[in-house]
Amino acid sequence: MFRGIQFIPPDTKIDFVGLRAVSWVVSALLTVVPLILVATIGLNMGIDFQGGTLIEIKTKESPANLADIRGQLSGLGLGEVQIQEFGAPDAVLIRIASQPEEEQQQEAIGKVKETLGDTVEYRRVEIVGPTISGELIAKGTIAVVVALLGILIYVWFRFEWQFAVAAIASLIHDVTGTIGLYSLFQLEFNVSSIAAILTIIGYSLNDKVVIFDRIRENLRKYKRMPLVELLDVSINETLSRAVLTHVTTFLAMLPFLFFGGETIFGFALAICWGIVIGAYSSIFVASPLQLILGVRREAWSAAPASAKGRGPAAARI
Amino acid sequence: MLHFQKWKLILVAVVVAAGFLYALPNLFPASTMGEVPTWLPHKQINLGLDLQGGAHLLYRIDEKEMIEDQLDTIRGDARETLRSARIGYANLSPDVSKRAVLVTIRNPADLDKAEADLRKLSNPINGNVLGGSSGQDIDVTREDGNRIVLTITEPGLLHRISSAIEASIETIRRRIDALGTTEPLIQREGRNRILVQVPGISDVERLKKLIGETGKLEFKLVDESADAQQAAVTKQVPPGDELVNSDGEPPIPYVLKSRTLLTGESLQSATPGFDSQTGEPVVNFKFDTNGARRFGKITRENVGNRFAILLDGDVITAPVIREPILGGSGQISGNFTVQRANDLAVLLRSGALPAKLTVIEERTVGASLGADSVESGKKAALAGLVLVMLFMLVGYGLFGLFANVALLVNIALIFAVLSVMGATLTLPGIAGIVLTIGIAVDANVLINERIREEIRAGKSPFAAVDAGYSRALITIIDSNVTTLIAVLVLFWLGSGPVRGFAVTLTVGILASMFTAVTVTRVMVTYWLRWARPQAIPI
Numbered sequence: 001m002f003r004g005i006q007f008i009p010p011d012t013k014i015d016f017v018g019l020r021a022v023s024w025v026v027s028a029l030l031t032v033v034p035l036i037l038v039a040t041i042g043l044n045m046g047i048d049f050q051g052g053t054l055i056e057i058k059t060k061e062s063p064a065n066l067a068d069i070r071g072q073l074s075g076l077g078l079g080e081v082q083i084q085e086f087g088a089p090d091a092v093l094i095r096i097a098s099q100p101e102e103e104q105q106q107e108a109i110g111k112v113k114e115t116l117g118d119t120v121e122y123r124r125v126e127i128v129g130p131t132i133s134g135e136l137i138a139k140g141t142i143a144v145v146v147a148l149l150g151i152l153i154y155v156w157f158r159f160e161w162q163f164a165v166a167a168i169a170s171l172i173h174d175v176t177g178t179i180g181l182y183s184l185f186q187l188e189f190n191v192s193s194i195a196a197i198l199t200i201i202g203y204s205l206n207d208k209v210v211i212f213d214r215i216r217e218n219l220r221k222y223k224r225m226p227l228v229e230l231l232d233v234s235i236n237e238t239l240s241r242a243v244l245t246h247v248t249t250f251l252a253m254l255p256f257l258f259f260g261g262e263t264i265f266g267f268a269l270a271i272c273w274g275i276v277i278g279a280y281s282s283i284f285v286a287s288p289l290q291l292i293l294g295v296r297r298e299a300w301s302a303a304p305a306s307a308k309g310r311g312p313a314a315a316r317i
Numbered sequence: 318m319l320h321f322q323k324w325k326l327i328l329v330a331v332v333v334a335a336g337f338l339y340a341l342p343n344l345f346p347a348s349t350m351g352e353v354p355t356w357l358p359h360k361q362i363n364l365g366l367d368l369q370g371g372a373h374l375l376y377r378i379d380e381k382e383m384i385e386d387q388l389d390t391i392r393g394d395a396r397e398t399l400r401s402a403r404i405g406y407a408n409l410s411p412d413v414s415k416r417a418v419l420v421t422i423r424n425p426a427d428l429d430k431a432e433a434d435l436r437k438l439s440n441p442i443n444g445n446v447l448g449g450s451s452g453q454d455i456d457v458t459r460e461d462g463n464r465i466v467l468t469i470t471e472p473g474l475l476h477r478i479s480s481a482i483e484a485s486i487e488t489i490r491r492r493i494d495a496l497g498t499t500e501p502l503i504q505r506e507g508r509n510r511i512l513v514q515v516p517g518i519s520d521v522e523r524l525k526k527l528i529g530e531t532g533k534l535e536f537k538l539v540d541e542s543a544d545a546q547q548a549a550v551t552k553q554v555p556p557g558d559e560l561v562n563s564d565g566e567p568p569i570p571y572v573l574k575s576r577t578l579l580t581g582e583s584l585q586s587a588t589p590g591f592d593s594q595t596g597e598p599v600v601n602f603k604f605d606t607n608g609a610r611r612f613g614k615i616t617r618e619n620v621g622n623r624f625a626i627l628l629d630g631d632v633i634t635a636p637v638i639r640e641p642i643l644g645g646s647g648q649i650s651g652n653f654t655v656q657r658a659n660d661l662a663v664l665l666r667s668g669a670l671p672a673k674l675t676v677i678e679e680r681t682v683g684a685s686l687g688a689d690s691v692e693s694g695k696k697a698a699l700a701g702l703v704l705v706m707l708f709m710l711v712g713y714g715l716f717g718l719f720a721n722v723a724l725l726v727n728i729a730l731i732f733a734v735l736s737v738m739g740a741t742l743t744l745p746g747i748a749g750i751v752l753t754i755g756i757a758v759d760a761n762v763l764i765n766e767r768i769r770e771e772i773r774a775g776k777s778p779f780a781a782v783d784a785g786y787s788r789a790l791i792t793i794i795d796s797n798v799t800t801l802i803a804v805l806v807l808f809w810l811g812s813g814p815v816r817g818f819a820v821t822l823t824v825g826i827l828a829s830m831f832t833a834v835t836v837t838r839v840m841v842t843y844w845l846r847w848a849r850p851q852a853i854p855i
Contacts (some may be wrong), residue, residue: 002714002715002854003714003854003855004710004711004712004713004714004716004717004854004855005711005712006769007712010769010770010773056686058685102377102675102676102677103675105676106525106529106676109679110522113522121683121685122521122681122683123682123683123685123686124680124681124682124683124686125521125679125680125681126679126680126681127676127678127679127680128678129676129677129678131377131677132375132677132678139809139810140810143806143807143809143810146806147802147803147806150802150803150806151799151802151803154798154799154802155799158795191810191811191815192745192814192815192818194810195745195807195810195811195815195818195819198803198804198806198807198810199752199800199803199804199807199818199822201803202799202800202801202802202803202804203752203756203800203803205796205799205800205803206756206759206796206797206799206800207796209792209795209796209799210763210792210796213791213792213795237770240766241762241763241766241767244712244762244766245759245762245763247708248705248708248709248755248758248759248762249752249755249756249759250755251701251704251705251708251755252701252702252704252705252751252752252754252755253701253748253751253752253755254701254704255696255697255698255699255700255701255704255751256697256701256748256751258697258700259693259696259697259700260693260694260697260744260748261689261690261693261694261744263367263686263690263744264690264744264745264748267745267748268748271748271752
């Protein structure tokens with residue numbers, strides 16, 4: 001009977017932790033470069049966080065005459081107006097800078113519809129006033145912080161604090177890496193980007209937990225094995241499942257990049273990228289960090305021993 | 318260990334069957350659901366605004382305007398109170414930033430009486446039975462010796478906002494219902510906001526105009542003695558008069574007597590119609606008994622003059638009173654289109670909004686984009702499903718097949734739960750289902766890899782499968798809980814599409830813990846018992 005192909009051989013002996021001289025540099029770059037990108041070219045802030053108006057139209061003629069639309073709208077005195085093709089030659093995305101007052105945004109959309117008239121089909125209109133954009137920035141930030149804290153507490157509760165710290169450090173690595181992707185490709189950063197980041201935070205932790213579980217198991221099993229070796233054994237033992245779980249999720253999401261449509265492209269790309277960077281950080285960030293944080297072996301080996309020892313101690317009293 | 322108690326088996330079978338049964342209606346077009354017997358499940362998943370098209374409008378009620386209005390009332394009441402008590406006062410003025418009306422009492426001897434009298438203006442707030450707000454709506458205090466301050470209290474203001482919002486919601490509902498759209502959602506959000514969601518609407522500008530207009534109708538007399546053209550230039554009007562423009566282009570100036578004779582509140586009905594002579598669209602209205610009496614009196618006393626009909630402060634029409642109108646019915650004409658006459662009648666029927674509403678967030682999706690999104694979502698989800706199933710089959714053979722069957726059960730369960738909950742499916746929601754597909758088989762990857770490991774360690778098929786399931790379970794729970802923590806935060810963060818993602822992912826992950834672990838385990842167990850293999854094909 002067909003047994004299935006073992007994509008990753010069970011007996012790998014890759015010296016992952018030994019590669020840490022290289023992997024630290026890579027991880028540092030994955031964390032620092034995005035920050036530099038954000039500081040220099042910045043994020044393409046969507047109207048969710050910046051306020052403003054976004055209109056997606058479909059023109060009757062294909063391709064759309066962008067210059068003509070630009071000419072018509074720039075005369076309306078609405079401040080900065082961006083016009084770009086959006087996924088198809090006859091689809092156009094119009095972005096109008098935030099107006100100081102909510103009423104003015106309503107007037108602006110009225111003027112645009114009057115100007116373009118019935119020659120186009122309005123596929124999507126989004127208007128976010130200054131009040132809402134301010135709230136969304138606050139909520140988005142709080143959401144990411146709360147998710148990280150929640151996970152910190154859960155991992156701390158289930159494992160030792162060193163695991164929790166390592167998990168959070170590698171999650172921050174994943175988050176900055178993802179923000180870097182948004183900056184590099186100038187993908188629109190909006191509420192669904194925060195949703196993508198939260199999903200990455202949650203999902204990326206999955207196989208960190210798998211490896212942590214194995215490290216814990218091995219700490220009990222191999223009492224005298226040096227920590228470097230023990231970490232390597234643990235990673236190699238779980239390598240197959242850590243990689244394959246990511247492959248399945250990646251395969252599931254991949255078609256969304258190609259068929260999901262323009263509105264959800266950034267979201268799908270971020271999640272696909274997050275799956276990859278999460279797999280990397282499980283092996284090269286979360287686990288080697290244990291070396292620095294110094295997992296205490298006693299915490300695991302001592303627990304059953306002290307339980308056993310309690311009997312005689314009680315008897316002594 | 319590889320033995321299932323009968324009741325457990327039955328439970329699994331029942332859940333799986335129910336999952337398919339309740340997911341089934343989603344395979345059929347909505348129109349056929351009426352023919353399904355009522356004892357069968359017939360609920361379908363609602364499509365979100367991003368998939369079926371529609372408008373999402375978030376309104377904020379104008380708190381400042383409400384405060385100004387109430388301060389005006391308080392000032393009037395205070396003047397009345399002090400006059401009737403014959404108490405000398407000065408500097409009676411509102412202070413919007415302090416939310417208060419200030420008044421200086423001339424004679425210090427009157428202070429106590431003035432304070433006691435003004436205190437009567439303050440009313441207790443009728444909090445609801447379940448506690449809620451309580452206390453007085455106005456706070457009366459003394460300041461700087463001879464000044465009395467009447468402040469609108471925070472509970473008082475909140476109470477007013479709440480009632481204004483409730484009244485607005487009712488008004489908006491009547492207006493939207495008149496458009497004949499299906500199932501609009503109109504609800505309060507936070508302190509001073511109203512969320513309006515109308516699926517499937519195409520003319521959003523009309524909807525916004527219909528909701529956003531205050532709809533305050535007033536009847537005033539035109540001061541025929543004043544020259545409106547001249548007044549428009551000089552901005553000078555006789556005392557007791559005011560200068561008002563018509564709402565047309567270019568605006569026509571009118572000098573009106575400031576006193577409002579009648580308002581829209583006296584209307585009994587308003588219907589669109591056509592003028593019998595010119596054939597132009599008009600709105601026919603009818604006053605209630607009281608209104609009719611007053612309208613009759615006014616028209617009798619002002620034959621030959623013009624009276625103006627104002628909507629939200631603009632003159633729409635100012636016809637000449639040719640004869641007394643005693644029947645209480647009349648007609649508003651003003652170069653309307655048929656649609657405008659219709660909408661105006663709706664506005665007048667639904668009553669005025671208690672305060673101005675401003676759109677602070679708008680998200681509308683056209684029906685065609687929605688349909689496109691459904692198509693692309695379907696295509697992407699199917700492709701993802703096929704890829705994952707192929708991968709599992711190639712990677713784990715028969716055990717991959719078990720995982721794939723469980724995956725289909727999982728998807729059925731997601732649709733069943735969403736249908737029963739009446740949840741809304743959005744495009745990110747479809748992405749959530751797809752992500753679940755990936756995460757669900759992760760559990761099987763963990764289990765199968767563990768079984769492989771146990772076999773390598775020399776365990777028998779039964780023991781290896783048993784150990785594989787029980788050891789992987791803790792890891793599966795751990796990893797799913799962390800994902801759920803992050804996703805639960807999303808419920809709080811997002812509205813609409815993003816919340817749809819959180820919903821499907823949460824339901825999917827919870828369902829996957831059942832399908833990927835329990836359902837596959839039942840299949841594996843029965844296969845082991847039936848085939849009694851020497852080695853496990855994994």
